[in-house]
Amino acid sequence: MTARFHNPVDTRFGWGCLQDLASITAQQTVTLVTFPEARALGLVERIQALLGERLVYVVEDVQPNPDVAQLRGTYERFWQQAGSCDVVLAVGGGSAIDTAKALIVGTESGQFDELLALLATGQPFVPAHCKTLIAAPTTAGTGSEVTPWATIWDSASHKKYSLHLDCTWPKVAIVDPQLMLTVPAGVTVSTGLDALSHALESIWNINANPVSDTFAVSAIEDILECLPQLRRDLGNPELRSRMALAALKAGLAFSNTKTALAHSISYEMTLHHGLPHGIACSFTLPLVLGLAWGHDAARDRTLQRVFGDDLDKAQAQLRTFLHSLDVKTEFTDYGVTPTEAAAMIRFALQGARGKNFIGSRAA
Template identity: 85%
Template sequence: MIARFHNPVDTRFGWGSLHQLADITEHQTVALVTFPEARGLGLVDRIQDLLGDRLVYVIEDVQPNPDVAQLRDTYERFWQEAGECHAVIAVGGGSAIDTAKALIVGTESGRFDELLALLATGKPFVPARSKALIAAPTTAGTGSEVTPWATIWDSASHKKYSLHLECTWPKVAIIDPQLMLTVPGGVTVSTGLDALSHALESVWNVNANPVSDTFAISAIADILECLPLLRRDLANSELRSRMALAALKAGLAFSNTKTALAHSISYEMTLRYGLPHGIACSFTLPLVLGMAWGHDAARDRTLQRIFGNDLHKAQNQLREFLHSLGVKTEFADYGVTAEQAEQMIDFAMQGARGKNFIGAKAA
């Protein structure tokens, strides 16, 4: 097999790397997309100090799991009031970066429903206009800064839209672990488990290759060791840096493979049961590991480099790791019956992400 790996994102990693924003955006006007607490944490002022009068527009009311109900007004105001800016910088977690990805895809009319109609076709399209995106994550987990995908939710209709175009690859990713120092324990765990899910999902994946495996294996080892330590010592700059790098490696891994079954299951768990994304896609990892084992000799060898040769012990290791972080690992723990769980797994197998799973063809 000839392995192919491609990631076009200009990636800057390191403590204090946010300072490079001024040089990256030289001679450009910039809009900022961030989360409500960012101003209180001093992040908006820091961006303002770095950019000066090049910062022409600020959106600071991003909510978790960007929903069409809120995005519609934000999108249309952005294109009316900041349509001439050159670039958008997203500073925040996956929701801020996903929101920014939706905003930069401009429609002919400037109306959000035109974008939704294009997404509903499920076919790629070339937008009428677009903006350059710079992504500076404040959490170690989503990988959105080095991938083109964004999820847009329609909770009222129990639907989701997947956005991924050539223009939704960030032009630059700034991974500055200093931005992650103030992330509370619960979010640290949830986003760290999202990164673990990305890495594992890229391994039990029909699109896996030796290059993506290299990133994934390293990320998994780091997260299994580092995340419990960080949970107990949230102000530790070394641990924050290690988790930031692990999440970046996980992002690079699944930027080429996409995710698989655990993520496909997670969408229903978020839409119908309100689980935060990191928990929704990680609580099934021991189960999915068992479903992946034995389908492909090469994938088994990769999994065994991480967990050893005993499946039962491997599942227990993952289960105990999740339990140590306060994450329950059974569907019943979330109010899902055995029959509902079986139906959910069957449905997830049919989704685009479910079909990436190495066990999907045998199902």
């Protein structure tokens, strides 16, 4: 069977590579989408210095887990006030990049609810307008800089929308570990575990192939070794660089496979139990490893390259790793009863991401 790997993102990696921004956007006007603390950290000023008058608009009130309640106004103001800009630059974590992906998809009316209606159909569509996207992550975890997907939440209705169009692939990813130096310990751990989940989910996946596996295995090995060290030494440039590269590799892996069961479960845990995404998609990894094991010989061989051939030891290794980062690994730790957990897993297996899981057909 032929393996196919495709990723159209022009990816720049390296300490200080944010400097490339000026030449990448030459002659183009830019809207910056970033997080509320970016200005105090000097990031907005730094980007202003790189772009000068070409920085024409700034969105800096991005919140975690972009929600329709806030996105609606942000989206409509952007298209009214900066609809003529050439490029949208996302600088931040997954929420900033997801917000930017939503903003770049223009509707005929300029109304956000028209976009929601299109997303609600679950069908691909060609947007009326689309901006070029550049993504510069400030956390090592989301992988969103090299994928086309964005999640938009509607917490009031307990729903989520998945955005995925040809134009929501970033044109350029700027992965500069220097931007990650100020990330606090809790966010460093949470986003690092998101990257670990991306890598593992790309292995126990019906869409996996030897190319995605290569990125995934390398990412897992680096994260298992590096993340606990980084948590103890947050200002270490070498560790920041290693985690940034690991998260990038995990992003490249799942850019071709999508995620699977752990992420499908995570959406319910975030919507109904308020769990941060990185924890919600990683606390079940030992459990899902057990559910994956034995369904596909090729997948088992790839997992065993990391964990060895003893399932009990592999699960124990993952649990010990998570516990060392103060992440609990049982549903009951988060107020979910065994009966509720079993129902949640059954429901998650029926979701689009759950169906990517190699064990879904046997469930």
